[in-house]
Amino acid sequence: MSSPGPGRPPMLDVDGLLDDPGTRVLVCCGSGGVGKTTTAAALALRAAERGRRVVVLTIDPARRLAQSLGLRQLGNHPRRVTLDGDVPGELSAMMLDMRRTFDEMVMTHAGRERAEQILANPFYQTISTSFSGTQEYMAMEKLGQLAATGDWDLIVVDTPPSRSALDFLDAPQRLSSVLDGRVIRLLSAPARAGGRGIARLVGAGFGLFAKAVSTVVGGQLLADASAFVQAFDSMFGGFRERAKATYRLLRSPGTAFLVVAAPEPDALREAAYFVERLAAETMPLAGLVLNRTHPVLADLDAARAAAAADEIDRAGTDPVVEAVLRLHADRVAMAEREKRLLGRFAAAHPEVALIGVPALPTDVHDMEGLREIGHRLAGT
């Protein structure tokens, strides 16, 4: 990694990161719509082409990108992606199926009979498909599973497009606290011996609250939830252990986080949050990938270009040349804006290495496009 010059952020050495056998897990995070999935896929392809055995876990890829990775059919397990014969490494890819990951986790941890009971419970259907942290939780669970197989020497992970980019760190904890059953026991049987202590603490209002909730959501649902939590209780320890193990994996030296952003105020603000949060959790940040930058390709002063365009317009000579000059002026303005935004970010986080990835004019949906993004990520 090059040393930071005055006012210049260090440059992120993507190839160094991918080639380092010590890099075992690469997590791409950032807010929605910044090209996280594409970045993850491009990194994975580049790593494979540089000799590593790679699996990429994507969350919700665009249809055509998924097709180009051979992910047309859902399958909750990695599938080998066909690469050219002379590629030294290998690439597998998978798309997260949140529901099936959850089902499999239940089946692993509960006995067969109990697992069936849980899977059939209507409340489980709700939790496994609609709870707002489930996708994040399952992505981390799947990462843990992939790491445990030892089949790959690099796992590249895309993270869900959460409302907040940080949700995937918190989701296991949130889901745990919902499932651990204290509240549901209170709600379903507030008068029972176990609930009485807390009920006294809360005051007489609690009984009313329980009644109110049951009026609102209905007794049947409460009964389902209660049955679910009881069945779930036995495997809860196992769940918590796994969540802890994944958390340890994320903090281990083999893991590197890449924060992905676009040169826009909102995305960079989110990236800054992320950088700070990772530092607070002592999670290893490799750097910032700034997607879709617009570097100026022609060294021509924007004001002179605009003046010349005006002159051509007046003379009415060549509308195409006029357009060439105007779009150059647009581009210079855009590049300057991006530089300003980035400068602000770098001033606040001078230690963060970064790489700008010039925008492709069209969406990426084939291996060729991914390879091109890979080149740009590596700065080559």
Added chain:
Amino acid sequence: MTTPPPGWTDELARVRLHVVTGKGGTGKTTGAAALALALAHGGRRVLLVEVEGRQGIAQLFGRSPLPYAEEHLTWVRGGGEVRALAVDAEAALLEYLSMFYNLGFAGRTLRKMGAIEFATTLAPGLRDVLLTGKVKECVTRTDSRGRHAYDAVVLDAPPTGRVAKFLDVTRAMADLAKVGPIREQSDGVVRLLHSGETAVHLVALLEELPVQETLEAVEELDSVDLRPGAVLVNRVRPVRLPASAVETAAHGAVDAERVAAGLRAAGLDPARAVITGLVDQTVEHALRVRAERAAMAQLAEAALPVLELPDRPDGVDVGVLHELAELLIEQGVR
């Protein structure tokens, strides 16, 4: 290529509840806010509501977080006013329950314990019913003379992936109690959401994924009998090339000699590398324009009115929102 119906239709002009959705990152909140400002022109009162606890409105308008109360946001030309409300499901549940039960201090303690989050987790539909219930109350509220408190309500709704579910109160109620106060309220919500008084607008970008999600959302809304309104195409960037030159340039056929000659005629004396750079930039521009045209053509499949909001790369603040509102008015919003 079918052309989309232009502008704001008469049906849309009659709508009182404007639900705004869009894929994450498309500028849903910006679209909702600009629409609220546009609707407030001519002395009307508009309420802008958010329901996801993101404080997106406060951020956009550069002010401190909104409480769970209707607050003044901005005045618009002609004496109109936009007010804002951030609905919080937990507060709404407590407010709601307190209408029927005296919870006293227990409410606050339960909230701290996570019991309320739990109740809404237990029945995710409950959260949606409470939020839409509050919105409905705002839409239908009248003053002592029977006049509507708001001429229009704009809801910054959940993103496209979840919006149909969010608004499908009928389905959510299937999970909940068959009788009781919430049931009665929700019948009114269902009537409003499925009436001509409600439309669901979609914010999109001229990129593959947002277009795809927009079309899917339209289909999903249709399937649950909710009414898609207009598509707001956000961040539209200027097209510089003459329409006829786009296709050739996209194929890389930009005549470097012609560019060099044109620049010399305009008094510039560019180096070879500058010409090459200009040509490359022009090809990229043409490719982008072509991709955006294709995206626009695909959006037209939804057969909805399309309104455009220009790219504001310096970011959006209150001043810019007023400008965007003016542009929406020019495109027929009333």
